[in-house]
Structure formats: C-alpha cells, structure tokens
Amino acid sequence: MNAPSQLQQPQMYRVKDWMRTHLFNGTGNTILTVLVVLIAGFVLFTVIRFVFIDAEWSVVSVNKRLIFLGRYPKGEEWRLWPPLWAALGLIAAAWGTWSSLSRRDILWLLLAAVFILVFVAHGTEGLLFGGAVVLAAVLYAGVRLSGTDPTMRSRLRLAIIIGWIILLPGTIVIITAFDGVQPALWGGLMLNILLATFGIGFALPLGIALALARSSSLPVVKWFSTAIIEITRGGPLVAWLFIARFVLPAFLPDILNTDVIVNALIIVILFTGAYIAEIVRGGLQSVPPGQREAADALGLSGFNVTVFIILPQALKAVIPALVSQMISLWKDTTLFSILSFTDALGGAKAAFSQAQFVGRQKEALIFIGLIFWAGSFGMSRISRRIEKYLGVGSR
Amino acid sequence: MSVLIVLFVFYLIDRALDLDLGFGFLSGPGGFAIAQQWVTDYQSSDTRWDAYLVGIVNTVRLILIGIVFAMVLGTLMGLARLSSNWLVSTIASVYVETIRNIPLLIQIIFLYTAVLLQLPRISDTYSAFDIFYLNNRSLALPFFDADGSAGIWFLLVALSAVAAWAVSRSLKRREESSGSNLHPMAMSFAVFILLAAITFVITGSPLNPDAPSLMTTGVGVQNIQGGLQVTPEFAAVLLGLVIYTSSFIAEIIRGSIQALPGGQNEAAAALGLNFYQRMTLIVLPQAMRIAIPPLTNQFLNLTKNSSLAVAIAYPEMVLIGSTIINGVGHAVPMFILIWATYLAMSLLISIVMNTLNNRVQLAGR
Numbered sequence: 001m002n003a004p005s006q007l008q009q010p011q012m013y014r015v016k017d018w019m020r021t022h023l024f025n026g027t028g029n030t031i032l033t034v035l036v037v038l039i040a041g042f043v044l045f046t047v048i049r050f051v052f053i054d055a056e057w058s059v060v061s062v063n064k065r066l067i068f069l070g071r072y073p074k075g076e077e078w079r080l081w082p083p084l085w086a087a088l089g090l091i092a093a094a095w096g097t098w099s100s101l102s103r104r105d106i107l108w109l110l111l112a113a114v115f116i117l118v119f120v121a122h123g124t125e126g127l128l129f130g131g132a133v134v135l136a137a138v139l140y141a142g143v144r145l146s147g148t149d150p151t152m153r154s155r156l157r158l159a160i161i162i163g164w165i166i167l168l169p170g171t172i173v174i175i176t177a178f179d180g181v182q183p184a185l186w187g188g189l190m191l192n193i194l195l196a197t198f199g200i201g202f203a204l205p206l207g208i209a210l211a212l213a214r215s216s217s218l219p220v221v222k223w224f225s226t227a228i229i230e231i232t233r234g235g236p237l238v239a240w241l242f243i244a245r246f247v248l249p250a251f252l253p254d255i256l257n258t259d260v261i262v263n264a265l266i267i268v269i270l271f272t273g274a275y276i277a278e279i280v281r282g283g284l285q286s287v288p289p290g291q292r293e294a295a296d297a298l299g300l301s302g303f304n305v306t307v308f309i310i311l312p313q314a315l316k317a318v319i320p321a322l323v324s325q326m327i328s329l330w331k332d333t334t335l336f337s338i339l340s341f342t343d344a345l346g347g348a349k350a351a352f353s354q355a356q357f358v359g360r361q362k363e364a365l366i367f368i369g370l371i372f373w374a375g376s377f378g379m380s381r382i383s384r385r386i387e388k389y390l391g392v393g394s395r
Numbered sequence: 396m397s398v399l400i401v402l403f404v405f406y407l408i409d410r411a412l413d414l415d416l417g418f419g420f421l422s423g424p425g426g427f428a429i430a431q432q433w434v435t436d437y438q439s440s441d442t443r444w445d446a447y448l449v450g451i452v453n454t455v456r457l458i459l460i461g462i463v464f465a466m467v468l469g470t471l472m473g474l475a476r477l478s479s480n481w482l483v484s485t486i487a488s489v490y491v492e493t494i495r496n497i498p499l500l501i502q503i504i505f506l507y508t509a510v511l512l513q514l515p516r517i518s519d520t521y522s523a524f525d526i527f528y529l530n531n532r533s534l535a536l537p538f539f540d541a542d543g544s545a546g547i548w549f550l551l552v553a554l555s556a557v558a559a560w561a562v563s564r565s566l567k568r569r570e571e572s573s574g575s576n577l578h579p580m581a582m583s584f585a586v587f588i589l590l591a592a593i594t595f596v597i598t599g600s601p602l603n604p605d606a607p608s609l610m611t612t613g614v615g616v617q618n619i620q621g622g623l624q625v626t627p628e629f630a631a632v633l634l635g636l637v638i639y640t641s642s643f644i645a646e647i648i649r650g651s652i653q654a655l656p657g658g659q660n661e662a663a664a665a666l667g668l669n670f671y672q673r674m675t676l677i678v679l680p681q682a683m684r685i686a687i688p689p690l691t692n693q694f695l696n697l698t699k700n701s702s703l704a705v706a707i708a709y710p711e712m713v714l715i716g717s718t719i720i721n722g723v724g725h726a727v728p729m730f731i732l733i734w735a736t737y738l739a740m741s742l743l744i745s746i747v748m749n750t751l752n753n754r755v756q757l758a759g760r
Contacts, residue, residue, distance in 0.1 A: 338500075
C-alpha cells in the first residue's frame with residue numbers, strides 16, 4: 001500500500017528536473033522565463049477578463065442568423081440540414097475507414113460539439129445538430145467495426161468517394177430546386193462553406209487539366225495554359241473579384257451570366273485552379289521519367305498512362321500542398337465581404353454596425369475569427385494525418 | 396483541342412472589341428480627393444493617372460516597410476520556436492498557429508475597427524514628452540522635415556553608397572593579395588558616413604528635426620501638426636500584414652534551421668562561439684540558402700495581400716482603380732493597368748531575391 005508515496009517522490013524530482021532543464025538552465029534563460037511569465041500572465045489575464053467579464057456577447061447571440069445565414073430567407077432552413085447531415089456523416093465514415101480517432105481527437109471534437117450545442121444551436125437546431133453528431137458517431141463506429149475486412153474496406157472507400165462526388169451537385173439541387181433559394185440570397189458562414197467547397201471541388205479538376213496542358217507537347221495548348229496560369233497568378237484575388245463584378249459580365253455567355261455570386265465563384269475557381277495547376281505541375285515533375293517509359297513499354301495508351309500511372313503518383317506527392325491551398329481558399333472566402341456580399345465577415349460587420357451594438361466589434365470579430373481558425377486548424381491537422389498515412393515525409 | 400482553344404481566344408477578342416480599350420481616360424481630371432498621401436501631392440483637379448500614381452506609392456510604401464518588419468518579427472518568432480526555453484517555444488508556436496489560421500482580412504478589420512479606432516479622441520490624446528501622440532486619428536512621431544534641396548542630397552547619398560561599395564571592393568581585393576587585414580567593411584562605412592555628412596553640409600542641411608505638436612485652432616478644433624503622422628488605416632494594414640506574414644516566415648526560418656545538420660551548431664559551440672556568433676556566422680547564413688525561395692513566395696504573398704487595404708479604405712492601387720471605374724467606367728484597361736503594376740512589382744521582388752539567392756548559393760561552395 002505504500003506504492004503511491006514511492007511513485008510520488010520521483011514524480012516531484014521529475015517536475016523539478018524538467019523545470020531546471022526547460023525553464024531555468026542558465027542566467028539568461030531564467031531572466032527570459034521570468035519576463036515571459038510576467039508578459040504572458042498579463043496577456044492571459046486581459047484575455048480571460050475580456051472573455052468572461054468585459055465582453056458583451058449578445059452582439060453574437062442576437063445576430064446569430066445574420067452571421068450564419070446572411071440574408072437567407074426564413075422558412076427555407078430545412079434545405080440546409082440534409083447536406084450538413086450527409087457531410088458530417090461522410091467525414092465520420094471517411095475518418096473511420098482511412099484513419100482512426102485518437103483520444104485527443106475525440107476530446108477536441110466533443111469540445112467543439114458541446115461548444116456549438118451550448119452557445120450556438122438551441123431548440124430545434126440543437127436537436128438537428130445533435131442528431132447529425134449522433135449520426136456521425138454511429139457511422140464512425142459502424143465503419144470501424146465492419147471495416148476490418150479488406151474487401152469490405154475497399155468497397156466502403158469507393159462508396160465514400162462516390163458519396164463525396166454526389167454531395168456537391170446534390171447540395172446545389174437541394175438548396176435551389178423546387179422554388180428554392182437562389183445564389184443571390186446565400187449568405188453568412190453557409191456562403192463561406194459553399195464557396196470553399198465548390199471552389200476546391202471545381203478548381204481541382206481545372207488545376208489538374210491546366211497542369212497537364214502546360215506539360216503538353218502541343219504548342220498552342222501549352223502556351224494557352226501557361227498564359228492562363230501566369231496571368232491569373234499575377235494579380236491579387238481582390239483585384240480578380242473586382243474584375244468579376246466589373247469586367248466578367250461582358251465576356252460571359254448569357255446562360256452563365258445570372259448572378260454576381262456565380263461570376264465571383266467562377267473567378268475564384270479560376271484563381272484557385274491556377275495555383276493548384278502549379279502545385280500539380282510540381283508533382284508531375286517529381287514522378288521519375290522511368291515510370292512513363294515503363295508504362296509505354298507495357299503498351300498502355302497515352303491516356304491510360306497519364307490517368308493510372310502518372311497522376312496518382314503526382315497527386316500523392318502534393319497532397320500537403322493541396323491542403324494548404326484549400327486552407328488559404330477557406331480563409332480567402334472572407335474577401336467576398338469586400339464586394340459587399342453578406343458572408344460571415346459581412347454579417348459580423350453588419351452586426352456591429354447596428355446602433356445597439358456600437359463598440360462591440362471585438363466580440364463579433366473574435367467569434368468569426370474563432371470559427372475560421374477552427375476550420376483552418378482542423379484542416380492542417382487532417383493534412384498532417386494524411387501525410388503520415390501516405391508516408392510522404394518518410395520516403 | 397488546339398482548334399477549340401483558338402476559337403475560344405477569338406471569342407474573347409470578339410467580346411473585348413465591343414469594349415472601349417483605350418487608356419485615354421487616364422489623362423482626364425480625377426475629380427476625387429485622396430486623403431492619405433506621402434511624398435506625392437495629388438489634387439482633385441489632377442489627372443486620373445496622377446491619382447493612380449498615388450495608389451502605387453501607397454502600395455509600395457506598405458510593401459517595403461511591411462517586408463522589413465515581417466522579416467524581423469518572423470525571424471525572432473522562428474528562433475523563439477527553437478528556443479531551449481519551453482515557455483518561449485510554446486508561446487511562439489501558439490502565436491504561429493493562432494495567427495496563420497485566422498484570415499488576414501478579419502485581422503485587419505479587427506485592428507482597424509476594434510483597436511485603432513477605439514483609441515481616445517484627439518482631445519484626450521495619449522502623449523509622451525509632448526512629441527509622441529497616439530489617438531484615433533493618428534500616431535505622430537518626431538521625424539525630419541525635408542526642404543527643397545533634399546532630393547539632391549538623397550542623390551548624393553546614393554552616389555556615396557556607390558563610392559563606399561567601390562572602396563570596399565578594392566580594399567577586399569588588396570586584402571586578398573596582401574594578406575593583411577585592411578577592415579574593408581569598417582573603412583567603406585566610414586567613407587559612406589563621411590561623404591554623406593559632407594554633402595549634407597554642402598546642400599545646406601536639407602533635413603531638420605521636426606516634432607509634432609498639438610494645435611488648437613480658433614474654434615477650438617484640435618489637430619496635430621508636423622512630424623511623421625501615421626494614419627490608423629495605414630497602421631492597421633501594415634500591422635496586419637506584418638503579423639500575418641511573420642507567422643509564415645517564422646515557420647520557414649524554423650524549418651530551414653532544423654534542416655541543417657545539428658553538427659553545425661554543435662561544432663560551432665565546441666569551437667567556443669557564443670549563441671550570437673553561432674547564429675550570425677554559422678547557422679543563419681546556411682539556413683538562408685534553404686529559406687530564400689520560400690521567403691520570396693511570402694514576400695510575393697505580402698505584395699498581393701496589400702490589396703486587402705481596400706476593405707478599410709486605405710487608398711492603394713485597387714481602391715483608386717475602382718474609384719476611377721465607379722466614376723467613368725473603362726474597367727478593362729484599368730484592371731490591365733493594375734494587373735501589370737502588380738506583375739511588375741512581383742517580378743522586381745523575384746529578380747532581387749533570385750540575385751540574392753544566387754549570391755548566397757555561390758558564396759558557400
């Protein structure tokens with residue numbers, strides 16, 4: 001029964017040793033530690049006092065709808081839930097088949113879900129969101145249990161990929177069809193999420209096509225694609241969004257020329273596509289030339305060589321870069337507020353422009369900053385997981 | 396495929412021909428005022444081209460100052476992440492992970508509306524020693540007041556720099572052939588200071604110290620005159636760009652230092668070099684070889700991100716361009732001009748950084 005006391009003493013020594021080697025090794029470091037403790041303590045104190053005492057979070061809770069949905073019409077919210085359920089379910093299933101949740105992941109996800117349920121989603125929304133979380137958890141557990149068999153697992157993976165491919169057009173149909181909500185009325189965080197997913201969903205094939213075209217042997221194709229990539233990368237996205245508003249309508253055929261948001265989305269796809277093209281081109285160059293020669297020697301057609309031999313290896317090598325492009329697109333969707341769309345940032349700006357919330361900029365901006373931070377940080381963690389899974393760093 | 400592309404290009408040209416593509420509108424009068432100017436002196440009766448030049452100057456000022464500060468802060472943070480002090484490295488990594496995952500636009504708007512505009516009004520301005528002022532209209536610092544001959548003096552200073560470079564080069568060559576230490580760095584620096592001082596006196600001391608002061612006009616309106624005045628718009632964009640870019644630079648610096656074989660630092664320590672010597676003589680010069688290409692990318696990103704200043708109405712190129720378009724149209728040529736200006740800036744940065752890269756690579760081998 002004296003085991004605990006025996007254990008405790010080394011523990012004490014360990015803490016002391018740890019502090020000596022990590023915080024107080026040498027005079028300079030000791031002074032540094034004391035200084036940093038003072039400054040960090042002051043900053044932490046200010047932040048905590050702000051969050052729990054000084055801040056008036058009603059600017060967020062009153063304008064929740066504005067921040068999350070913008071000018072989206074009332075009564076049409078039901079259209080958003082099926083895509084959200086499907087997306088969360090697919091994420092959970094994908095996570096279950098390709099990887100597994102560590103205890104730390106579960107802790108973070110639970111924290112996020114509890115945060116959303118306590119502060120954001122109440123009543124019916126809370127139930128619907130809670131249902132989505134339960135569905136995701138059930139799917140994850142089911143996939144973990146049934147995915148031990150290799151053939152079953154590969155079938156599951158195929159189903160999940162098909163599900164993702166259906167989800168994008170499916171979402172548009174659910175939101176706009178049958179007297180639905182036209183893009184001009186999309187807004188809030190929902191607009192940011194849709195722009196980012198559609199942006200990446202269309203920009204990826206475009207980028208791959210541009211990269212292949214740039215390494216083509218046909219001079220016209222090659223020069224055209226090089227011109228598009230370099231012209232697009234030459235200017236900042238803000239300037240391109242202004243072009244979407246002022247210039248693009250003159251160039252588009254009438255079918256596509258319906259909505260400023262669609263114009264802006266086309267420009268965003270072009271912009272992201274150009275950056276992805278350069279990333280993919282790097283990947284193409286990293287594939288050893290022997291691969292193509294070997295495939296040619298086996299008698300594969302040019303198309304088959306590209307699609308089944310070259311591209312898989314090229315894309316695998318650039319997944320981290322592609323994810324960081326996704327993250328930067330996710331952050332860049334806030335630029336739509338400059339064109340006076342009511343995205344999440346536009347909604348937050350509208351919220352603190354209201355007379356009763358003057359001087360509450362901090363709360364509104366910190367809230368949406370936290371949302372965007374969570375999205376980017378989560379994606380960068382997932383990217384690290386994929387890297388580990390593919391062994392990109394260890395080759 | 397090629398045929399389709401040619402057809403598509405013809406379609407674009409056909410559509411473009413319907414538009415007015417001339418640049419003649421730039422010589423018309425601007426008709427709008429620009430509040431924030433530095434060096435330039437544009438009036439609303441000047442041409443639109445003059446207005447656009449103000450935009451270019453405002454953008455360049457943002458980029459140059461931004462790159463310098465972002466580099467300093469980013470290097471500090473990158474070194475801090477590698478510190479043996481657990482607290483310092485943890486705080487640095489929290490800084491990096493927080494800043495780089497929040498959209499720059501949110502940070503700029505936060506700095507502008509939630510921090511700088513919430514400073515006290517000019518009537519209860521913060522001030523220190525009556526020469527520093529900080530309020531929601533400006534940050535005023537003591538600076539120099541340039542008179543008419545300053546331009547000539549700047550030119551002469553540039554010539555002195557060239558002379559100093561020539562001195563250093565010839566001394567280095569003599570040093571290599573003779574083997575004795577001739578202190579080329581110190582000598583050329585002395586030459587530069589001496590020449591600059593002599594020309595300063597000859598041109599009749601064109602720069603005079605100029606401290607800002609709080610003035611009250613007849614009707615009780617207060618304002619600050621003189622000195623270097625930084626507007627909240629400029630400060631917000633600059634701070635945002637510096638903080639955001641520094642978080643990426645910190646990661647690049649950390650990565651390039653970690654990519655060095657650890658033996659380099661250990662061998663330098665075994666030779667008895669102190670931390671500062673190890674960093675400046677052994678570690679950083681080698682790390683720079685790895686770091687320069689990604690740093691170039693970050694500088695280019697900073698250049699393009701400077702256009703976010705539009706959101707808080709800091710008059711840089713895109714804002715002035717869109718003001719002109721709102722007034723008289725001609726969107727296509729205006730955007731071609733803006734695009735070409737960004738391209739020129741990006742090319743200039745790339746050329747400078749590639750030259751630097753080549754020198755660093757050669758020096759080591």
